Amino acid sequence: xxxxxxxxxxxxxxxxxxxxxxxxxxxxxxxxxxxxxxxxxxxxxxxxxxxxxxxxxxxxxxxxxxxxxxxxxxxxxxxxxxxxxxxxxxxxxxxxxxxxxxxxxxxxxxxxxxxxxxxxxxxxxxxxxxxxxxxxxxxxxxxxxxxxxxxxxxxxxxxxxxxxxxxxxxxxxxxxxxxxxxxxxxxxxxxxxxxxxxxxxxxxxxxxxxxxxxxxxxxxxxxxxxxxxxxxxxxxxxxxxxxxxxxxxxxxxxxxxxxxxxxxxxxxxxxxxxxxxxxxxxxxxxxxxxxxxxxxxxxxxxxxxxxxxxxxxxxxxxxxxxxxxxxxxxxxxxxxx
Ligand SMILES: NC(=O)c1ccc[n+]([C@@H]2O[C@H](COP(=O)([O-])OP(=O)(O)OC[C@H]3O[C@@H](n4cnc5c(N)ncnc54)[C@H](OP(=O)(O)O)[C@@H]3O)[C@@H](O)[C@H]2O)c1
Numbered sequence: 225x226x227x228x229x230x231x232x233x234x235x236x237x238x239x240x241x242x243x244x245x246x247x248x249x250x251x252x253x254x255x256x257x258x259x260x261x262x263x264x265x266x267x268x269x270x271x272x273x274x275x276x277x278x279x280x281x282x283x284x285x286x287x288x289x290x291x292x293x294x295x296x297x298x299x300x301x302x303x304x305x306x307x308x309x310x311x312x313x314x315x316x317x318x319x320x321x322x323x324x325x326x327x328x329x330x331x332x333x334x335x336x337x338x339x340x341x342x343x344x345x346x347x348x349x350x351x352x353x354x355x356x357x358x359x360x361x362x363x364x365x366x367x368x369x370x371x372x373x374x375x376x377x378x379x380x381x382x383x384x385x386x387x388x389x390x391x392x393x394x395x396x397x398x399x400x401x402x403x404x405x406x407x408x409x410x411x412x413x414x415x416x417x418x419x420x421x422x423x424x425x426x427x428x429x430x431x432x433x434x435x436x437x438x439x440x441x442x443x444x445x446x447x448x449x450x451x452x453x454x455x456x457x458x459x460x461x462x463x464x465x466x467x468x469x470x471x472x473x474x475x476x477x478x479x480x481x482x483x484x485x486x487x488x489x490x491x492x493x494x495x496x497x498x499x500x501x502x503x504x505x506x507x508x509x510x511x512x513x514x515x516x517x518x519x520x521x522x523x524x525x526x527x528x529x530x531x532x533x534x535x536x537x538x539x540x541x542x543x544x545x546x547x548x549x550x551x552x553x554x555x556x557x558x559x560x561x
Contacts, residue, residue, distance in 0.1 A: 225289065225370055226478050226550055227303075229254065229304055229330065229458065231253065231254060231263075232251050232252070232253060232254065232339075233251070233252060233253075233254040233328055233329035233330045234250070234251060234252075234329050234423060234537065234560075235249070235250055235251075235293045235325075235327065235329070236248075236293060236294065236295070236327035236328065236458075236540050237250060237252065237254045237290045237292050237293060237328055238278065238279050238293075238294065239284075239484050240341075240496060241279070241280055241281025241293075241367055242279070242280065242281075243280075243545075244541035244542070244544040244545045244548075245541065246277070246279060247279065247540060247544065249328060249466075249536045249537065249538050249540075250472050252328070253326075254328075254330040255290075255325065255330055255331060255332035256332065257304045257305075257306055257332065257518065258306055258307065258332065258368050258439055259306045259307045259308045259309075259505075260306055260308050260334060260335055261306045261333055261334045261335055262302045262303075262304060262305050262306060262309060262332075262333055262335055262338065263302075263304040263330050263331070263333075264298055264301065264302040264317075264330065264331050264332075264333055264357055264435075265300045265301045265302075265303045265329065265330055266298045266299070266326060266328060266330060266331050266560050267297050267299055267300040267301070267349075267350075267351065267463040267559070267560055267561065268298075268299045268300070268327060268347040268348045268351025268352070268354075268557055268558065268559050268560065269296075269297055269298050269299070269351045269557070269558045269560075270297055270327040270351050270352035270355065270384070270385070270529075270555045270556060270557045271334045271540075271543050271544065271555070271556045271558065272297070272355055273473065273475065273547070273549050274294075274296055274500055275294040275295065275296065275327070275467035275544070275554050276544060276547060278294050278324070278451075279294065279544065285323060285324045286323040286324070286501045287323075288323060288388040288439065288490050288504075289322065289323030289325055290324050290325040290358025290381050291351060293324060293325045293327060293328055294324055294326075294327050294328030294356050295322070295324060295325055295327030295328065295331070296321055296323070296326060296376045296500060297319070297320070297321050297322070297326055297351065297352070297353070297354040297355040297500075297559075298319060298320065298322060298326040298331050298333070298351065298494060299317075299318070299319035299347055299353070299354075300317075300318065300319075300331075300347075300349030300352040300560075301317055301318070301357065302314050302315060302316045302338075303316075303330065305395070306335065309529045310333060311335075311481060312338060313525060315340055316340065316364060316500070317340065317341040317350075317355070318333075318338045318339065318340060318341060319339055319341050319351070319354050319428060320333060320337040320338050320339050320354050320511055321337060321354045321355055321358055321499060321510075321511070322337065323500055323501070324500075327378030327537065327558060328465065328537075328560075329425075329537075329560055332424060332518060334383045334507070334508065335505045335506065335511075336504060336507065336511065337462055337511050338513050339354070339514060340514040340515075340519075341360075342519065342522050342523035343523075344524070348531060348557035348559055349520075349528060349529060349531065349557070350499055351559070352384070352425070352431065352529040352555040352556075352557040353440070353522065353528075353529050353556065354514070355384070355385075355499070355520070356384040356387075356388035356529055356555060357359045357388045357392070357419065357515050357518050357527070357529070358387045358499065358510050358511065358514045358518075359385050359388075359472065359484055359499055359512060359513055360385055360388040360392050360448070360518060361392060361471040361510075361513060362497070362499065362510045362513065362514075363389075363448055363472050363497055364389055364393060364396075364446065364448060364451070364470070365392070365513070365517060365541055366374065366391060366510070366513055367468070367470060367497060368371040368446045368448070368468045368470050368495075368497055369443075369468060370393060370396055370397070370398050370445070370446045370468075370485075371395060371397075371398070372397035372398065372544040373397060373398070373399075373440055374397070374398050374399070374444050374445035374446060374542065375398065375399045375444045375446075375464075376389075376393050376400055376401070376442075376444060376445065376446040376447070376448060377400050377401045377402070377403070377431075377435055377446070377459060377462070378390060378393070378400060378401070378402045378403070378446040378447075378448045378450070379402075379403045379447075379448070379449050379455050379459070380404060380450040380451050380473070381400075381402030381403060381404050381410070381413040381418060381421060381547075381555075382402075382404045382408075382409030382410070382411065382412050382413055382553045382554070383405075383450055383552075384469035384529065384530070384552075384554055385434060385448075385450055385472070385473075386402065386404075386413065386448075386450055387412070387413065387416050387529075387530045387553070388410045388480030388527075389448050389524045390402065390413055390416050390417050390418050390527060391416055391417055391521075391526075391527050392518065392521075392527065393407055393417070393530075395521055395526065395527065398415060398446075398467055400417060400418045400419050401418070401419065401420050401422075401435055401439075401444065402418045402420075402515065403421060403424055403431055403451075403455075404421065404423065405423060405424070405425070405550075406423065407423060408553070409553055410422075410480035412425065412553045412554075416530065419438075419474055420434075420438045422434035424458075426455070427440045427454045427458075428454040428455045428457075428458035428459070428475055428476070429458065430495045431455070431459060431462070432458055432459065432461035432462040433460040434482065435459075436459060436462050439462075439464075439502070442464055443462045443463055443464035444462060444463060444464060444467060445466075445467050445468070446467065446468050446469075446470070447459050447462075447463060447467070447468070447469045447470065448470050448472060449469065449470060449471050449472060449473070449474055450473035450475070450482075451473055451474075451476040451478030452471060452473060452474035452475065452476050452477055452478065452480075453474065453475075453477025453478070453479070453480055454476060454480050455476055455480075456469075456471065456480045456482055457480045457482045457483070460482055460483065460486050460487070460492065460494075461486070462463065463486075463490060463492050464478050464490070465490045465491060466490070466492070466493075467492050467493070468493045468495065469492060469493065469494050469495065470497060471494070471495065471496045471497070471506075472497055472498075475480040479556070490525075498510050505519060517557070522554050529554065529555050529558055530553065530555065531554055531555055531556075532553050532555065532556060533546065533552070533556045533557070534553045534556075534557045534558075535556060535557070535558055536558070536560075536561075537558055537559065537560050540558055543556045543558060
């Protein structure tokens, strides 16, 4: 039998737009149970760039998510089950993605966004898994159609999503080229399966030449661009015919000038994608694909998020500051106990 769910819980609250100092641990009403959802007792979560932007007041929460409690991924035990939900019981160990609210002791989740945590997986690892692996799988496989023997270029390869994507691409039998702004991040990515990489020169210069030399002038079939800005124009120069370009992040900027003729001549598909704003139904589809293709690898340990740090909820501001420095390799997990 699971413990009664308290009316009040601890949450990381954004008290005003600003730096990490605006985050405060507050007692707030716990989220209410809906008929199609569950309430999860969160044991662990992790930090994402979107949390930083939301804290700065530059990325408002999507409809249905708490406006002032960040947190896009959770791992924990089901505490309450909605009247229409079948297949899940209180006490089940689950993880998944939400539009926000996971940096708290309890989070309300649509039942379609639940996946079972593999036996024996520690909470911090489970909490740092869903966002990186669902983002990487949805972009590389569902939208990018990455196939065995193809070549993929991954920007910011030492990031949480980048290292998850590297492992997935290798599991699929693809060849991986990565970029990062330090040799140490490239070394870390090599240890997780990257074949070759380059540190771009000022801005994004040098990427296309390095990729073309590595691929015997073929270019890459898929680009997982977690950076945006000038990286887009530079990378399009080394995309092979019928290549797929997935624009997933914009840390290097929201604008650039690209050669449109290259898109036409090489029949390149340029796609932008985001998870956070998707409807419950779309998140459920991405979760089902994750359960089908990624969960088995997580269960055997062949796939695993790379953790650079674990911070307790009461010290989450330290995690925000650290992520902002761009020096992390992999994920920062947040624990609730
Ligand atoms: N669309 C979606 O649904 C979705 C979901 C999750 C994440 N994302 C995006 O995916 C990206 C990776 O996320 P994450 O959580 O894995 O990030 P992360 O671990 O925080 O890593 C981001 C990395 O981006 C690189 N970077 C930062 N500013 C840069 C700049 N100006 N130029 C080039 N590189 C820069 C840094 O690595 P280097 O020092 O190696 O350059 C940094 O460590 C972020 O852009 C995030 O917003 C999108």
